[in-house]
Amino acid sequence: MLDPELISHILQFRDDRNWKQFHNPKDLAISISLEAAELLENFQWSGIDVKATEKTEKIAEELADVLIYCTLMADAMGLDMNQIVANKLEKNADKYRVEKSFGNKKKYTELE
Amino acid sequence: MLDPELISHILQFRDDRNWKQFHNPKDLAISISLEAAELLENFQWSGIDVKATEKTEKIAEELADVLIYCTLMADAMGLDMNQIVANKLEKNADKYRVEKSFGNKKKYTELE
Amino acid sequence: MLDPELISHILQFRDDRNWKQFHNPKDLAISISLEAAELLENFQWSGIDVKATEKTEKIAEELADVLIYCTLMADAMGLDMNQIVANKLEKNADKYRVEKSFGNKKKYTELE
């Protein structure tokens, strides 16, 4: 997703403000959830308009905030984002086998 | 955050299963919110244990799911993740000036 | 919403299991958020089907869980649910004046 220098920029932003002291995993998990809600707010009352194109700029900003907090959480926990995503994709490939999931939006727990 | 080939892998995973048809922005925003909740669930009832280190593996998996859905949403909306994060950092730098925010966890709306 | 004896039943359920020790406001706020996500999950990938009628039973269960945790949070904080709702309605009536909000789904911050 993000260039390494952009990740450094995010961490520098935090350190310039001496914010690392607040960045425990629990509060960062809360923060990701809050930013995800702000992202979702752009679709509140949109009904069957599932694109909300008139709000693209705001959506981009909130999606960016989710990504920023994910970066901060990975750093706080010493996790490598590429590694954990690669591992999860492998696990998901097993839960969602192509032959059962093709064109099927069911959750893996509901796939027979 | 993620290497370009990993991003391609995420999109390929989606296309192998013919899932793009379900990936409208509203349902993807819902999905990011749901994965953020699954991440947060690891801290439910942890009280003052803000690290929950015994759950690191599960936390890593759920953080990965948030990142995967962010990638899918960026793709569905034609957004460049590096670009939107760089833009948002610039905006945040203005909302959270170092001189007012140093060591201060207040929201920008509450900074005098 | 709920009958007083049902509220007593909820609190008794908690006390029978000696769970009050875990019920601090922060973890209860997390719990309400998690149950709200489980409620929302019923609409993930529903696209323009905004009713998801085939999932009514599951929706009812998750809505009930949100209500149960709201009751537990009000109890943990010594809040009277009727009182706080009555107060908030009064405040909302001021933010959303009928003449400006009639048939208008805009947030109060966007009402001119």
Next chain:
Amino acid sequence: MLDPELISHILQFRDDRNWKQFHNPKDLAISISLEAAELLENFQWSGIDVKATEKTEKIAEELADVLIYCTLMADAMGLDMNQIVANKLEKNADKYRVEKSFGNKKKYTELE
């Protein structure tokens, strides 16, 4: 929870503004999730202060908003709140048997 006349007041508030047209179940589920996030925001960065007592007034307001949207969702789906909560408590009693759950915060899926 709420007195019947308070519930009528909530529904009247909606009807005075001609808002029922926007109140489909999917957008109401989104709304409950958003209000739950606003409630949770009061605990962001609180660290090991799990009470955030200085924010009690704001917490009460956001908890009230969750309850208001739950009432609106129950009405939109024709659900009786007392009934669904009574049903769910019965189901929960079976998932969380006193002998296994006493003083134990584990999720039912993890109870041996």
